[in-house]
Amino acid sequence: MDLLEYQGKQLFARHGVPVPDGRVADTVEAAVAAAEEIGYPCVIKAQVQIGGRGKAGGIKVATNREEAGEHAKAILGMDIRGPRGEGPFTVHQVWIEGASQIESEYYASIILDRSAKKLLAMLSTMGGMNVEEIAEKDPDALVRRHVEPHEGFGESQANALVADAGVDEDARAKTAEMMVRLLNAFNESDATLIEVNPMVVTGDRDVIALDSKVTIDNSALFRHEDLAGLEEGFIEDPQERMAKEKGLTYVKLDGDIGILGNGAGLCMSTLDVVAQAGGKPANFLDAGGGSKADAIVDALEVITSDEKVKAILFNIFGGITRGDEIAKGIIEASQRVDIDVPLVVRLDGTNSEEGLGLLADADLPNLHVEKTMLGAAEKVVELAGTS
Amino acid sequence: MSIIVGNETKLVISGLTGREGTFHGLRNRDYGTDVVAGVTPKKGGQDVEGIPIFDTIKEAVDGRGANTSMIFVPARFAAAAMNEAIDAGIETVITITEHIPVHDMLDIYWKAREAGVRMIGPNCPGVLSPGKANVGIIPAQFFQRGSIGVVSKSGTLTYQIGNELKQAGLGNSTIVGIGGDPIVGSDFIDILELFENDDETELIVMVGEIGGDAEERAADYIAEHVSKPVVAYIAGFTAPPGKQMGHAGAIISGSSGTAEAKKQALEAQGIRVGKSPTETAQLAAETIGAKA
Numbered sequence A: 001m002d003l004l005e006y007q008g009k010q011l012f013a014r015h016g017v018p019v020p021d022g023r024v025a026d027t028v029e030a031a032v033a034a035a036e037e038i039g040y041p042c043v044i045k046a047q048v049q050i051g052g053r054g055k056a057g058g059i060k061v062a063t064n065r066e067e068a069g070e071h072a073k074a075i076l077g078m079d080i081r082g083p084r085g086e087g088p089f090t091v092h093q094v095w096i097e098g099a100s101q102i103e104s105e106y107y108a109s110i111i112l113d114r115s116a117k118k119l120l121a122m123l124s125t126m127g128g129m130n131v132e133e134i135a136e137k138d139p140d141a142l143v144r145r146h147v148e149p150h151e152g153f154g155e156s157q158a159n160a161l162v163a164d165a166g167v168d169e170d171a172r173a174k175t176a177e178m179m180v181r182l183l184n185a186f187n188e189s190d191a192t193l194i195e196v197n198p199m200v201v202t203g204d205r206d207v208i209a210l211d212s213k214v215t216i217d218n219s220a221l222f223r224h225e226d227l228a229g230l231e232e233g234f235i236e237d238p239q240e241r242m243a244k245e246k247g248l249t250y251v252k253l254d255g256d257i258g259i260l261g262n263g264a265g266l267c268m269s270t271l272d273v274v275a276q277a278g279g280k281p282a283n284f285l286d287a288g289g290g291s292k293a294d295a296i297v298d299a300l301e302v303i304t305s306d307e308k309v310k311a312i313l314f315n316i317f318g319g320i321t322r323g324d325e326i327a328k329g330i331i332e333a334s335q336r337v338d339i340d341v342p343l344v345v346r347l348d349g350t351n352s353e354e355g356l357g358l359l360a361d362a363d364l365p366n367l368h369v370e371k372t373m374l375g376a377a378e379k380v381v382e383l384a385g386t387s
Numbered sequence B: 001m002s003i004i005v006g007n008e009t010k011l012v013i014s015g016l017t018g019r020e021g022t023f024h025g026l027r028n029r030d031y032g033t034d035v036v037a038g039v040t041p042k043k044g045g046q047d048v049e050g051i052p053i054f055d056t057i058k059e060a061v062d063g064r065g066a067n068t069s070m071i072f073v074p075a076r077f078a079a080a081a082m083n084e085a086i087d088a089g090i091e092t093v094i095t096i097t098e099h100i101p102v103h104d105m106l107d108i109y110w111k112a113r114e115a116g117v118r119m120i121g122p123n124c125p126g127v128l129s130p131g132k133a134n135v136g137i138i139p140a141q142f143f144q145r146g147s148i149g150v151v152s153k154s155g156t157l158t159y160q161i162g163n164e165l166k167q168a169g170l171g172n173s174t175i176v177g178i179g180g181d182p183i184v185g186s187d188f189i190d191i192l193e194l195f196e197n198d199d200e201t202e203l204i205v206m207v208g209e210i211g212g213d214a215e216e217r218a219a220d221y222i223a224e225h226v227s228k229p230v231v232a233y234i235a236g237f238t239a240p241p242g243k244q245m246g247h248a249g250a251i252i253s254g255s256s257g258t259a260e261a262k263k264q265a266l267e268a269q270g271i272r273v274g275k276s277p278t279e280t281a282q283l284a285a286e287t288i289g290a291k292a
Helices: A005-014 A028-038 A065-075 A131-137 A155-165 A169-188 A218-223 A238-245 A264-276 A293-304 A323-336 A352-362 A373-386 B019-031 B057-064 B075-087 B102-115 B155-167 B188-196 B214-225 B248-253 B259-268 B277-291
Strands: A022-025 A042-046 A059-062 A094-098 A102-113 A118-124 A143-147 A191-202 A207-209 A213-216 A249-252 A257-261 A283-286 A311-318 A343-349 A367-369 B010-014 B034-039 B051-054 B068-071 B092-095 B118-120 B126-129 B133-136 B145-152 B172-177 B203-209 B230-235 B272-274
Touching (some): A005 A094, A028 A042, A028 A065, A059 A065, A065 A094, A102 A131, A118 A131, A118 A169, A143 A155, A155 A169, A169 A191, A169 A207, A213 A218, A218 B075, A218 B102, A238 A293, A257 A264, A257 A293, A264 A283, A264 A311, A264 A373, A264 B230, A293 A311, A293 A323, A323 A343, A323 A352, A343 A352, A343 A373, A343 B155, A352 A367, B010 B019, B019 B034, B019 B133, B034 B057, B057 B075, B068 B133, B075 B092, B102 B118, B145 B155, B155 B172, B155 B203, B172 B188, B188 B214, B214 B230, B230 B259, B230 B277, B259 B272
Parallel strands (some): A257 A283, A311 A343, A343 A367, B010 B034, B034 B051, B145 B172, B203 B230
Antiparallel strands (some): A022 A094, A042 A059, A102 A118, A102 A191, A191 A207, A191 A213, B126 B172
């Protein structure tokens, strides 16, 4: 779960990490009221889960009430695209905080290093730009330190990191303290990523987190009721929103062939094989392990609600998933959902013969059974081209 | 020989009394796996179709000689069950459970390493040595005994490739599902080392997918330490790039984690990469044929 900037800052504040005083608002009136409370100059920041907000005009400084209103009006409702064309993300909330006097900008992050199986703390005095640019411009400027399992990350480790990074002498103690607190926040909230960019040194030589990127491990939300209850960023795409409500793992793509597979690996492989056959997948939908008929009905509802879809491919290799359940789901869906595009089914694995028998008996119009994954991919591409 | 599980496996199952645990535990026994015990706290003294249930794994080790444990309990109890298995002196812990918090796995990973315990998973389909033992949820009927070792991040994709190999008349020494979680007990490299040293394995099929850099590291390891032929498959060429939440992940691994980057890393070390599961099985068949 990715937190919005303000949610991340609120989490920081709970762990003693200094952040500017701020308020969240979802209307122009509320934003102006917040700005009046905080005082001027203040910064109005679009709350969307994507980088590049500043360049897109989603971050503005207001020096008086009138400007606060103008900026809030411009930013709320604006569409922001990410640096790689992601989105658009519509701004539904803004965060208003006191403007900071910035003397230096640093970069700090803590991540889970999958290869080393350790946490990794990184710090650079070249903040403001993204970490890839830092690494490219001056790899030595990005200092990295693993958190050793028996050693942890306390004052002495933080002091070494801060000294290696070349932090200004008079900011070292506060930067080290912030790193320790960020690490505690990381561990105590089951985070998998914390990035602070920029972490700034102010004119008063205070060190504060001016931005936050925080990812929390979804599997650990059961022990973080405060985080589990947070409002997540609004999902713009209607199919993705519907899938989320139904608890399905769905990602929208821009093609016209609806795909359902069981297991993330097989599902990804199905997308690849369809693309190799000359088709364009409309989505990734992993029905997961042990899917029952109801989940199949839900999945077909989501896939067929995308008007671009011209044909659908079901690629199932049952292990824990049973072929007869899949077939029952398809038959039930054909009665409950309006499926007006051809459906290609490839069913293998546990109870696949029973499943294929059920499908043969049901004799559904527009249903094509294929024996192999490649054959099914070719068939669905052909059908999408002709329908 | 085969690796990790085989004729010498004496299996204790945590969560055997649950619905899924019973279903798969009995399937494992029917296959020929020596399932010596189940463990469910407060249910000691009961049995599941003749398999005795104990309160603790230690009792199963002491009383029944269990050396391998399968964890089939709900996610929030899985860390405790894995810790218990390590403390009880189990040699191999295979965890099927998914959605285990990654911070829990970090602690367990180091504890297991220090105790010399082999961990497989979590969030994996288990390990099957055809004709000998099946520990987990792999549908054994789609595999036959042979000389190809398979190591995979993905369950269903493994079944697909195993089935294609079977149709090509080929079989497997052992199939290992290592799981696709961020922290897994054994990586590709750990399993490649075992296959390299296994008499029964002549060729290795490695099945990866996007994310992380385990495939890239495996490519370097193979070039240096694996003398047996390796054929690979990578899923996810058309997967959309994930929403970016900071770029720190890519920086430390030095790899973008894309399928294309993994394919290039493997091919740069002379490892053939199949375009589809079908082509991967064909490449394996060709390579074995050329060797014979």
